[in-house]
Amino acid sequence: MNEQGVSLVEMISVLLIIGIVSAVAISRVASVDEMELAAQVNSIRNHIRYTQIMAMKRNDMTWGMKCDGTDYWVFKTATPEDADEPNVENNKVYLPGNENKQIPMPEMQAFTLYFDGLGIPYEYDDTEPDIFVPRDSDLTIQIGSKTLEVSEETGFVE
Numbered sequence: 370m371n372e373q374g375v376s377l378v379e380m381i382s383v384l385l386i387i388g389i390v391s392a393v394a395i396s397r398v399a400s401v402d403e404m405e406l407a408a409q410v411n412s413i414r415n416h417i418r419y420t421q422i423m424a425m426k427r428n429d430m431t432w433g434m435k436c437d438g439t440d441y442w443v444f445k446t447a448t449p450e451d452a453d454e455p456n457v458e459n460n461k462v463y464l465p466g467n468e469n470k471q472i473p474m475p476e477m478q479a480f481t482l483y484f485d486g487l488g489i490p491y492e493y494d495d496t497e498p499d500i501f502v503p504r505d506s507d508l509t510i511q512i513g514s515k516t517l518e519v520s521e522e523t524g525f526v527e
Contacts, residue, residue, distance in 0.1 A: 409474070410515045414526045416443065416464055416472075417517070421488045421524045423462075428486025432462075436510075438479040440471040449483050450501045452493050476513040490524045 417434055420443050424432035431449040435442060435456070443462045446454040454460055461470040483491040483501070490508065494500040508519040518527045 406476075406513050406515055410512050410517060413441070413474070413477070413510075413512060414517055416441075417482070417519065417524075417526050419443070419464065420482075421484045421490075424484035424486060425488045431483055431485060431491075433481060433483040435481045436474065436477050436479050438477070439473065439475050441474050441477060442471045449491070449493070455481055474512070478511045480508060480510055482508060482519060484524060488524050490519055490521060 420432050420434050423443075423445070424430075427445075430445040430447055432443065432445045433449070433455060435444060442455075443464055444455045444457075444460040445462055446457075446460050448454055458470075463470055464472070481493060483493070485491055490504045491501055492504050492508075494502050504521040507521050510517040510519070519525070520527070
């Protein structure tokens with residue numbers, strides 16, 4: 370008997386195989402994006418730690434990190450009470466392994482974080498001019514779907 374066409378069982382088998390292969394491929398692509406974001410968050414965590422270590426190592430300057438919502442950078446200043454100091458080009462520092470002083474990170478919320486010579490996190494109080502005070506709460510930094518938290522007392526980054 371000469372059969373022409375495809376049986377229902379053959380068609381369901383092919384569709385099932387295509388569905389399984391597609392599901393595996395899509396899950397791999399999604400996990401690559403998650404892994405890339407996790408790597409970026411880990412890099413930012415290390416940059417914050419680097420900034421804190423440099424503040425403790427070279428305690429003649431105040432070191433900090435700033436993000437404007439599109440880029441972030443490390444800076445050092447002798448006059449932290451001046452709110453414009455983190456933005457001055459000469460105060461920006463090259464991070465190890467980076468060619469540029471500013472690193473693009475469009476998914477990170479804006480913040481400014483200072484460290485004193487003991488590694489304690491500070492912030493600029495813009496309610497009163499020229500006030501530089503210890504943080505009164507942990508700093509939470511949102512990066513895409515991930516979160517970093519800088520402890521108010523020790524500057525530990527989780």
